[in-house]
Amino acid sequence: MDNISTGKKLILGIQHVLAMFGATVLVPILTGLDPAIALLAAGIGTLLFHVCAKGKVPVFLGSSFAFIGAISLTLNPNQLKDISTMPREELLHNLSLVKGGVIVAGLIYVIMAIIIYFIGVEKIQKLFPPIVTGPIIIVIGLRLCTVATNNAFFPIINEHGDRAFNGTHALVAAIVVISMIVISIFAKGFFKMVPILISVTLGYLVCIPLGLLNTEAIQNAHWLSLADKHITDQLFQAPSFTASGIIAIAPIALVVFIEHIGDITTNGAVVGKNFLKDPGVHRTMLGDGVATMFAGLIGAPANTTYSENTGVLAVTKVYDPAILRIAAIFAIILSMIGKFGAVIRTIPEPVMGGISIILFGMIASVGVRILISSNLDFTHSRNLLISAIILVIGIGVENFPLVDALQISGLAIAALIGVILNLVLPEGI
Numbered sequence: 001m002d003n004i005s006t007g008k009k010l011i012l013g014i015q016h017v018l019a020m021f022g023a024t025v026l027v028p029i030l031t032g033l034d035p036a037i038a039l040l041a042a043g044i045g046t047l048l049f050h051v052c053a054k055g056k057v058p059v060f061l062g063s064s065f066a067f068i069g070a071i072s073l074t075l076n077p078n079q080l081k082d083i084s085t086m087p088r089e090e091l092l093h094n095l096s097l098v099k100g101g102v103i104v105a106g107l108i109y110v111i112m113a114i115i116i117y118f119i120g121v122e123k124i125q126k127l128f129p130p131i132v133t134g135p136i137i138i139v140i141g142l143r144l145c146t147v148a149t150n151n152a153f154f155p156i157i158n159e160h161g162d163r164a165f166n167g168t169h170a171l172v173a174a175i176v177v178i179s180m181i182v183i184s185i186f187a188k189g190f191f192k193m194v195p196i197l198i199s200v201t202l203g204y205l206v207c208i209p210l211g212l213l214n215t216e217a218i219q220n221a222h223w224l225s226l227a228d229k230h231i232t233d234q235l236f237q238a239p240s241f242t243a244s245g246i247i248a249i250a251p252i253a254l255v256v257f258i259e260h261i262g263d264i265t266t267n268g269a270v271v272g273k274n275f276l277k278d279p280g281v282h283r284t285m286l287g288d289g290v291a292t293m294f295a296g297l298i299g300a301p302a303n304t305t306y307s308e309n310t311g312v313l314a315v316t317k318v319y320d321p322a323i324l325r326i327a328a329i330f331a332i333i334l335s336m337i338g339k340f341g342a343v344i345r346t347i348p349e350p351v352m353g354g355i356s357i358i359l360f361g362m363i364a365s366v367g368v369r370i371l372i373s374s375n376l377d378f379t380h381s382r383n384l385l386i387s388a389i390i391l392v393i394g395i396g397v398e399n400f401p402l403v404d405a406l407q408i409s410g411l412a413i414a415a416l417i418g419v420i421l422n423l424v425l426p427e428g429i
Contacts, residue, residue: 004320008190012318013326015197017334018347019308019359020062020327027063027301031071032083033098034234034299036225036335038063041300043331045291049305050325052287054279058313058321059267060328061291064304066256067102069399070249071301074098092237095299099239101249102296108253109289117282124281128261130374132418134367135387136262137269139394139411140307141364148360152353168210169350176203176354184315195315196355203351212350218342225338234299249302253292256304258415260288263305269366270310271319311359314366382429390418 004012024042025035045061075094076083083091116124128136152173154163176199183195191198207213222228226235261276264284268275275284284305291303309327313319334340376383397410 004318009320009323009326011194011197012316012323013330015194015316016060016309016312016324016327017330018196018200019312019355020060020306020331021334021347023065023306023308024062024331027065027068030068031301032075033071033095033301034231036231036338037234037298038295038300039331040226040335041291041295041298041303043328043335045294045303046328046331047325048290048294049284049287049303050321050328052290053275053283055321055325056279057264057267057275057284057287058271058309058319058324059263059284059305060309060324061288061303062306062308063301064256064292066259066304067105067249067252067302070101070252071098074101074245074248088233092233093240095234095237096240097242097245098249099237099245099296099299100241101245102300102302103239103293104241104246104250104296105253105302106289106292106294106296108250109257109285109292112253112257113282113285113289116285117280121276121281124261124276127419127422128265129422130370131376131383131386132390132415132422133262133265133269134371134374134376135390136258136394136411136415136418137266137367137370138364139367139391139414140259140262140266141360141362141367142395143411144307144356144360144363148353148356150353151349152357153350155349166350168212169353172203172206172210172212172348172350173354173357175206176200176351177357179203180315180355180358192316196312196359200347200351200355203354204347207348207351212348213346215346217346218339221338221342223339224336226336228338237299239296253302256412257285258412258419260285260305262411262415263307263310266307266363266366267305267310267313269370270314307363308356308359310366311362314362315358380429382425382427385425386418386421389421390414393417 020042024038028035028038042062049059049061075098076086077094150163153165153170155166155169156162157164179199179202180195183191183198187195204213225231261281264275264281288304295301295303309324378384394411394414397413399410400413
């Protein structure tokens with residue numbers, strides 16, 4: 001897949017934007033932050049990451065789901081149903097606390113990167129052999145499966161958030177999935193590299209006669225989103241480094257470290273390179289840290305490497321990091337053009353659900369491939385126990401509460417248990 005023309009790279013970049021867009025804007029929507037600012041932070045954060053990682057790692061950084069609870073409670077402590085009813089002064093004050101907390105979280109990433117640099121990547125890798133990383137990667141993919149199936153088959157039917165099966169949604173999702181399968185297997189040349197873009201376009205068009213397309217967001221959007229005073233006020237609000245904001249948000253950086261290792265390992269497994277060694281996990285962690293500090297500075301959620309875009313790599317088999325940088329530039333442009341960004345926000349749920357079924361499944365399949373290619377012997381109880389516990393805890397536990405708004409994800413718990421079991425259980429049992 002070398003020597004791809006610039007025009008084709010641009011289209012591949014748009015495809016990566018489609019993959020990350022929904023999740024990146026969903027986090028600010030759930031927390032009360034502004035989606036346009038989050039998109040700007042994702043684009044610039046990705047470029048900062050690529051600078052730190054010597055441009056070698058094909059990843060896209062988007063809004064981290066791990067920080068949703070803490071940011072939401074800090075920005076909206078009374079949990080108002082409509083945050084727009086909060087007095088403007090109070091909202092901006094709370095936003096300054098969020099900014100300070102996210103910036104310190106990014107600083108923690110940077111400190112951890114320095115520690116990794118001095119202790120060496122070999123010690124890190126010993127903690128994450130295939131029997132640990134394989135199941136962790138499977139968990140990363142399967143933890144997202146309900147997001148995909150809910151969007152594809154079970155839309156929300158009332159204000160209480162209840163869901164029910166919808167045949168029309170299922171039909172659209174099926175068309176998207178089938179078209180992706182057909183294109184990925186039977187298409188030739190450039191068309192084989194853009195199955196997601198083609199399938200999203202097809203699904204979008206199918207939704208028009210079915211009445212699933214709502215264009216109200218397009219009509220109401222500003223042409224220049226960053227000219228909106230509501231956005232500029234948030235952009236230039238000064239951060240506040242108080243104990244409440246820092247304690248609520250920053251410690252989460254300590255528990256998402258393991259998820260970062262899993263994401264970079266997954267990306268390397270898809271590409272066929274060991275990014276933990278070259279450019280080094282200390283550089284990828286530094287990239288996350290610098291990007292997150294920038295996100296905090298402008299009022300966006302913390303950034304993290306995105307599994308959705310790793311799924312795109314697995315589907316297209318085009319691993320050029322420059323394409324991810326093109327996607328980052330598109331994200332920056334989208335953050336500034338309200339109308340164009342609104343078009344992407346109107347992509348119906350079943351279309352994104354159909355795409356997600358394959359993307360998230362691809363991630364899980366990469367974990368299976370690691371276990372197979374490592375020739376692990378599962379007749380040994382040791383391997384069975386480690387993988388079984390990682391899978392059940394990682395998938396079955398959504399979040400485990402620690403104190404106040406601080407939570408640790410089931411994935412981080414499962415990975416930590418897997419690392420400990422790998423160290424204490426004797427070989428060959």
